[in-house]
Amino acid sequence: MEKISRFKLFDTLSKKMVWGFILLITVGTILLSLPAATNGMRGTSFINTVFTATSATCITGLTVVNTAEHWSLFGQIVILVLSEIGALGYMTFAVLLFNIIRRNLDLSTQLMVKESLNLENLSDTKSVMRYVVGLSALFQVGGACLIAVDFIPRYGWKWGLYTSVYHSVMSFCNAGFDVFGNSLMGFRDDSYLLIVTIILIIGGGLGFLVWRDLLLYHERKRLSLNSKLTLVTTGTLFVIGFLLLLMTEKDLTLLPKGTSWFNRTINTLFLSVTPRTAGLVTLPTNDLQAGSIFLIMILMFVGGTPGSTAGGIKTTTFGVLMLQSIAQIRGKKDVEFSRRRFSQTNISRALLLIFLASVVIVIATLILTQTEKIPKGFGLEYIVFEVLSAFGTVGLSLGLTPHLTVIGKLVIMLLMFIGRVGIFTSLYSLSKRQTKFNQIRYPEENILIG
Template sequence: MILKAKHSSFMTRLPQKMTLGFILIISIGTILLALPIATKGATPTPFIDVLFTATSATCITGLTVVNTAANWSIFGQVVILAMSEIGALGYMTFAVLLFNIIRRNLDLSTQIMVKESLNLENLSDVKSVTRYVIQLSALFQLSGAFLFAFDFIPRYGFGRGIYISIFHSVMSFCNAGFDVFGDSLMGFRNDPYVLIITVILIVAGGLGFLVWRDLLLYPYRKHLSLNSKLTLTTTLSLFIVAFVLLFLTERNLRILSGDTSFFTRLVNTLFLSVTPRTAGLITLPTDALHPGSIFLIIMLMFVGGTPGSTAGGIKTTTFGLLMLQSIAQLKGKKDVTFCKRRFSQANINRALLLIFLASMVIVTATLILTQTETIPKDFGLEYVLFEVLSAFGTVGLSLGLTPHLSVLGKLIIMFLMFIGRVGIFTSMYALLNRKTKLDLVRYPEENILIG
């Protein structure tokens, strides 16, 4: 009974512990980036900008108020790289790695925190999945760096080329959006080789570690979990729809020069359809896109990637489940089914709650920023809404607002990046100190008019 009470008490405090863990990483990053060695030149970076950068890196967003290549030294860029890696894989993953290095067993509380941070179902999976996450991440990132080196070393020399290859591979896989070129990937829009490798890394990071485990074990198990099936179906559908619609709205990227090949245009369109799913790297100026493309990108940023991945947003599984729920309701079906499996009502209710909470956060933040920030004459509400969704979805794309944010605006964007990475449920539970309560009274049921 005592052990059960202690376990229940720990689970109640778990959101606070996980939230404080991310705050600790951001604090350490802020201290390191505030050091004189982290900044180029003699002029120190303002504290609010340092804090903003540390938050953006830890929350793997990529929104910046200062140019990464121009403002931060190699030391500062490496700090940003390390924070992005920790933020992408989860600080608890590195805690388990440290325990393994010093050959210490994980206590129960640490195992529970790892289980929750990686969205695992069983405690018995903690060690094996953590080891798998680290190995798979290292494989993708090292492979990406190796392939990038064939392009970057001839461009920048051996030492600089290796550094850029590693940096860009990590940022692509982690969906972080930082770059050391100064203009993201706009200088590589005519280099399909770099763009295709980047797309592969972005998709690999945004697909989710548990989905990858299912795919790699499929030849032996001959079975995919329902979560993996829904994730793959929703992800593939979003890619196809986004690619086709962006191809149409951008008229096959008419903003590119006339001598750009058809294949290069297709690769850039593919890149544009992938990067809003929380990657944040761009090959084209976002503010030059067609309004229809901007609206589509906003919707893609809201959906985001997969639970347990390096991506943000409401997640593909949430979007897919609500789509299936809507179809079932329109057909008059009581149960929501997919691949001969039925979703629980608790699952559906959680998805609906997530959508509602996310919408309220986005609406509130947008309303505040319309009062605190200056909107250029050529733009309307989309100028602010785009930035809000980019921060909440930990994407990193911008129409140009971020470098001109007021202090209050920076704080709001930082808050959005934080809850976008930590998770809106974890953030809310930590803030409200949520406890499960048993209702002793159940009132009579009654219906109201809907629609």
């Protein structure tokens, strides 16, 4: 009975979250369809408007039109608000809604939030909400102030303050939209700005529950297993990605010869962080070496932390599978980490997530190979890169997105939606599956593997 109720609870939550995101995309589409949302009141085609609203709500950053040139101040603010709301995550959406209308959370809503956040007790729902809002405000306001030190002297008070706030929000939300027209390519020599941006990206991609654990460590004197695995996996991917990019890019030979060693290092650090769903770039992605592009594709597939502003299969999923592989190689039955062992349910769920993600990516790639044209000088990576970028809600591109056909745009939009809402949430909201208990268990028999 408990398992059935838990499934029904998650099923109800899934439907609410999916429809909540659809409603948000719809509102965004209506606002961006207004003539006032574009420069020169020229308007935007319906498919491009829906695509932009979806990309903003799913905090991806893939664009079919240039944000700085096409959208007016009003349109850019709509995109900013959509990204901000989307970045809060579907897990806190119900709590946020009740706070806005000033209603106390009823028991069923508290149970749904507790289930979606994997909290220990119901009392954690309000405290988690405070941390989500508080940390978001702290990072984004603090980031805007730090960036303003650079931008206000450069652009003046009005434009400098606006771009500081915009860039801070988009960096923390891992959204990838920019109001400069070429992302951060004009700031590749500005190490100060890149360092602040890296901090904001990592802050948003680490996850609110992990930050709560870190901030409360002085009281609890311990970290949860989820936080430990997240920090270890994130740090490992960051270091390995940085070192491999130093090798594949040969210390960023794309940069001018006079570029200092420090600036080359910061740009390489930025390049290793941004594929974790940030989508901001200082160098043209299609000018990178093949090895770098392949590595970035792997990082986009992994993504960030559950409960954060990031997409992908998530660091915890990747960490569990790595530990499972190591345990199997060593001949251990249990998968252990930090004096704890993972349940078989955790491992099975991670394997299922990888399988479903792979199926979605393969199907999307097959469709796009039939509908999109690959330019000379590129191969299949031209499409796969875009698919992984959409699924991981990253926003990096090799140039395909602005030239997508209508079918291609629909496929990319669906990938962005699944990547942000989550595969399990998307599938459970559509299925009518019920938990079944087998009354008969058949004998085991082994088959050949490998």
